[in-house]
Amino acid sequence: MRLLRVGGDSLLVEVSDTAAAMRVYDEALRREVEAADVVPAARTVLFAGVPDLARLEKELAEWEPEQETTPPAAQGPVVEVPTVYDGPDLDSVARHWAVTTREVVERHTSQEMFVAFCGFSPGFAYCTGPATTLPVPRLAEPRTRVPAGAVGLADLFTGVYPSESPGGWQLIGRTDLVLWDERREQPATLAPGTRVRFVEVPR
């Protein structure tokens, strides 16, 4: 675990992988760490707007996020994402993985994932898990328009576009699940730490 100061009032905690970052994030929420924002990401957790950096650094030295062997303690019920697997890049992903398109679907629906972090746009969740071990490259030319609900793969992550936007992820399917509604108390359906399972539904 590396602690990197960011500007005058923020701290970036760098760990070895996404699961360890999720454990740091969980621990930060459990301890109710004083910060304006706590932002998990692929291998880091950012504590932004911290009133006492030295105290947080001292406290973090006692955490042992790298020690755990179990998957991160994803909380609460599993959110099922009903998905029609008819995306335009399904064949491309199958070629990358050297499997059939059917096997892509089976692999993608076979295991529970968790939301490692959000980014790119409000409610855009980067889902990952032990099953997604084969990285998928981004499109060389991003699409100028990806519809809301598109399910895509990039690197070791699955993402669902909460709203229409440009995008470079390889699209394997689509869902009609509402992923973002700022009028709800919990605006993001897939917040960091949420357990997720993609479920195939007929087109």
Next chain:
Amino acid sequence: MTAWLTVLDAGPMTTVQDLGRRGFAHLGVPRSGALDAESAGYANRLVGNPVDAAVLETTLGGVAVRVDGQVSVAVTGAPAGVTVEGRPRPFAETFTVRRGETVTVGPALSGLRSYLAFSGGVDAPPVLGSRSTDTLSGLGPPQLTAGMNLPLGEPVGSPHGVDVPVVLGHPDSVRVRIVPGPRLDWFAEDVLGLLSSSTYTVSADSNRVGVRLEGAPLTRRESRELPSEGLVLGAVQVPASGQPLVFLNDHPTTGGYPVVGVVTAEDLGMCAQLRPGSRLRFVPA
């Protein structure tokens, strides 16, 4: 009785801004908020508003609004000609506008963004606790357009003078303090020396997301990709081109390029007032 604004001329870009929406970055929500927060705060204080009241933020070209109600108004930030029904009013001072009168803020004489505060504040519907327009994600009220109506809130305080000097005029060449890191080790060894000895020019494609700079490219030692990580306001990110950009309030919550340093909070307002073509030098804080 509720007072209203009717937009007659929105200028090149005018948005509603308050202190922004913090605490939602983990959901991918940018913080948004007035870019020159100090100037926005002055304007609010001049008309007796709390510091978190929503104001209008112009961009270079000014704005004209008709006021349906009697309100106190103050204009701060980038200095500009201010008129009510064509009659001049002072900049950075409180004045009264009567029902049906039009307030016009002209093009910025220096700097980039002027702030208009109205007693009671702009009462657009809050989204996640803020009335700020977020140009990156689209959250909050839309950008102003001609014909748009915006309600004003009930005034809660009385107008008073400012007890701090207001910056009048914005230089087109500035020195900006930067706290090095967190990713210094991703850059060539002399990166800090290069950064502090180079003069950068503000690019025309700067916006509320960031101030894009052109000048000496900052070369990297690490050629691998940086996994996405959380970003802070003021982060100086260096994309593949090596040309740094200073993130402002509508910055994305995460990014995949290394951050060489972070501009101090005190100097961010100055960055927000830089016009395209202005010159910027970094000074290690």
